[in-house]
Amino acid sequence: MELQMIFRQRIKNLTFFFSIIILIMTLSCSSDKNKTFKIGYMICNSSRETEDRFLALNAYLEKETGYKFKFYAVNTVDFEEVFKKENFDFIHTNPVLYVILNESYGLIPLVAEKNGIYGSRTMGTIIVRKDSNIKSISDLKNKKMIFGPTFAPFGYVTQLYMLLKNGIDPYKDLKAIYQPRHSFQHEKIIYGVWFGSFDAGAAPFLDLEEMDKEGKIKLEEDFRIIAKSDLLPYCTFSANKQLPDEVIQKVKKALLKIDKNTTIELSNEKVNIFKKAKIEGYEEVNDKDYDKMREILKYINFPPYQKF
Known part of the structure; x- marks a missing residue:
């Protein structure tokens, strides 16, 4: 009889314990x-x-x-x-x-x-005008180049990497560098090269795609891409x-x-x-x-x- 009572009490305790757990979980979800x-x-x-x-x-x-x-x-x-x-x-x-x-x-x-076209990946590019005599990164020495914001992965970071990898320090080897301010900075890069204000530009490929699609530029006719980064998220x-x-x-x-x-x-x-x-x-x-x-x-x- 005493064992039965002890057993029942334990069952009650366990029931109470699990009820508290369920209540806590419910409140947590709520x-x-x-x-x-x-x-x-x-x-x-x-x-x-x-x-x-x-x-x-x-x-x-x-x-x-x-x-x-x-x-x-x-x-x-x-x-x-x-x-x-x-x-x-x-x-x-x-x-x-x-x-x-x-x-x-x-x-x-x-x-x-x-x-x-690359889905969840894209790349940074270095562009010049189609009629430019710049054919490769090595030709950029003593040239003017326009970059995007410093934290832009495909408008500054990947281009800086490509330049340094090819022996060009933009802060020593370029004639001038420029970073536009305020809004739509990547478009300003592309237009800056297109209008001839700069010899080369650090352009995200996705922005080139979008501007080409919207009819703002004709990528194949207006520009030459002289360098591309790896595809990145x-x-x-x-x-x-x-x-x-x-x-x-x-x-x-x-x-x-x-x-x-x-x-x-x-x-x-x-x-x-x-x-x-x-x-x-x-x-x-x-x-x-x-x-x-x-x-x-x-x-x-x-x-x-x-x-x-």
Whole structure:
């Protein structure tokens, strides 16, 4: 009889214990549902353009996952400082920023943006006018060259790498270097070469593709590409490693689900995600996909690996 009572008491204790566990798990799930997650979007051309492109995507993620997301448009040079201040849950950045932030804070890469003929990859190029007598990198000595922003992977970083690999130090061997300011800097590079203001330009291949497609330039007729980098991951969505895996996987699944027919209601208007965000989908990536970018950053003595 005494043993029976002890056994029943233990069953009650176990039942109570598992009830508490289930309650905690339920509250935890409910807490995630009610929490607002922060997404930091790197500004591409301008704050307004970034908002116009990605607010619809933000709304889609809310509908698809059931979570709330707060939108932040952040300048490239300020991104690490704002990341630390806001402790972003997700970020959308170029691959250089991904490598820098991952080194310091640990991130989980989710997907890379697909666009252009190379999908989720693209490359940096060095361009000259079609009628230029510059045929190779060695011909750039004592020439004027225009670059993109310093943190631009395909408008500065990969070109600096190619120049140094071929024995050209742009700060010593070029006649002049220039970096345009404000918005649409990559277009300014391409036009700067086309109009003859500069002998060569550090142009992202994707921008050349887009401008050719839009009829702004005729790539084959107007330019010669004298150097190309390796194909590397394009803009990347990554997650804060402190997030619950369930949240990360839900967001990743939602991004991979987007296709050319995906729409969202935004301000009483049906918006196509592909057209609004100017993308052609997302592709799953892993951290090893960024090893070549790490190699490039180390070679050019660039953050997060700079030694002096």
